[in-house]
Amino acid sequence: MTISEIKQIIKSNQDDIAFVIGNGINRYPNNPNALSWDDLLIQLWDKVSLQTLTKRPNGISLTEFYDILELENTRETNLQKEVTKLMSDWTPLSHHQLIIDKIRAIDAPILTTNFEETFAKTFDYKQLKIPESKFTDFYPWTTYHGNKQLHHPTAGFGVWYINGMIHYHRSIRLGLSHYMGSVERARNFIHKGNEERLFSGKNIVHWKGYNTWLQIIFNKSLFIFGLGLEENETFLRWLLIERIKYFKRFPNRRHKGWYLQKRSNNGTDAGKKFFLERIGFEVIEVDDYSDLYEHIWQ
Numbered sequence: 485m486t487i488s489e490i491k492q493i494i495k496s497n498q499d500d501i502a503f504v505i506g507n508g509i510n511r512y513p514n515n516p517n518a519l520s521w522d523d524l525l526i527q528l529w530d531k532v533s534l535q536t537l538t539k540r541p542n543g544i545s546l547t548e549f550y551d552i553l554e555l556e557n558t559r560e561t562n563l564q565k566e567v568t569k570l571m572s573d574w575t576p577l578s579h580h581q582l583i584i585d586k587i588r589a590i591d592a593p594i595l596t597t598n599f600e601e602t603f604a605k606t607f608d609y610k611q612l613k614i615p616e617s618k619f620t621d622f623y624p625w626t627t628y629h630g631n632k633q634l635h636h637p638t639a640g641f642g643v644w645y646i647n648g649m650i651h652y653h654r655s656i657r658l659g660l661s662h663y664m665g666s667v668e669r670a671r672n673f674i675h676k677g678n679e680e681r682l683f684s685g686k687n688i689v690h691w692k693g694y695n696t697w698l699q700i701i702f703n704k705s706l707f708i709f710g711l712g713l714e715e716n717e718t719f720l721r722w723l724l725i726e727r728i729k730y731f732k733r734f735p736n737r738r739h740k741g742w743y744l745q746k747r748s749n750n751g752t753d754a755g756k757k758f759f760l761e762r763i764g765f766e767v768i769e770v771d772d773y774s775d776l777y778e779h780i781w782q
Contacts, residue, residue, distance in 0.1 A: 485768050490780045493742060494707065498590040500739065502638075502704035504720075505583075505596045505603075506711025512579060512777045519570065521546050525553065525658075528566060532557040545716040550659035564656040571600040571650055579777045581606045586781045588631075591640045593700050597711060597720065599650045603643045604629035611651065612642070617695035621652040623669055625696035637699045644697035646720060663719040670719075673698055674726055701727055705740035708765070709776055713743070713756065721759070728763040741765035746773050 494501065510518035519527070522540050529537050533556045540549050553563060576584075584606040587594060594603060601609075609629045613619060614636065617626035627649065628634070630642035637644065647666075648655035657666055673693035693699060701723055713720065731738040743760050747769040757767050770776050 487779050497705050500705050502593040502700045504706050504708040507598055508710030512773050525549050528553055528563055532561050547660040547716050551661055564653040567656050568650045568653045574600045574602050576602050576606045582781045588641050594643045597646050599648050614695040622654050624649055624652050624655050637697055638703050666719045707742050709744040724763045744768045
C-alpha cells in the first residue's frame, strides 16, 4: 500500500478513528535515550539481583520475566517507582510533534501502551478526568492528558494510557500478574460478571466502562502502529478478541481496524498476521520506519 493510500485511510475515517501507539515511536530513529522493554527489564534486574544477566533468556516472556523480577527482589525495591524514574526525563523528538499535531488536528483519541508523557509533552497539556467518574490510582482509566475537558472518551483528542501512567506508579502494568488484574477489571466492566449476558448493556451510554478508555476500543476504528503486539501483550490481545466478539454479536456496530508495520525481509509473522486478520484488522506493510513515523503524517 502506498503512503498516499494510507493517508487516505486516515482522512476518510477521521470522524471514526482512534490511534493505538506503542514504544516503537520512542525508539525511532535509533533514539539512544529510549529503552526497549527488554533493556528496561535488564536494568531493573541489575537493581535487584546479584546474578548478572545481559539479556532476557529465551523461553520466558517479558511479562513472566517481570514477575520473576518481583520474586528476585529481596531488597524490596519498588520496581514500579524505578520504572517511572527511568522514563521521567524522556522528551519528544520532531516526529512525535509531527504525529501528535496531525492527530490533534483531526481531534482523534490516542491509546498508548507506553507509560511516559512523551506524547503529552508535545503540547500544553493538562491532566484531566471524565466528569463524575470514579478514580483509582491502580487503574486510572478515566484519566487522560489533553487540552480540553471531554465528557466521554470518544468525544475528541486525548492521550489515554492502557498499561498505566507514570504519574501513578502503582498503575504501571509490566508483569503477567499485572495483566491478569487488568483483564479481571475490564471483564467486570464488559460482561458484568455474567458470561451468559455477553456485553449486556454495552450498547447504552451507562455501561460500566463508558467513562474509561475501554469505550474507545469498542466504539472507534483502530489504527495501530509502533506496537509489536507480540504474544506477551496478553491484555490488549484479549481486549481485541472481546472487540470482535462484540462486533459479531452486533454487526451494525462494527468498526474497522488497521495494523501498520515495517516490511520484513522474512515477511510478516504468519501467526500474528493470522491473528490480526481474524479479529478484523487489515495488516499494512511499509518499506521503511520513516514511512511509519514521518511520511504518512506529512
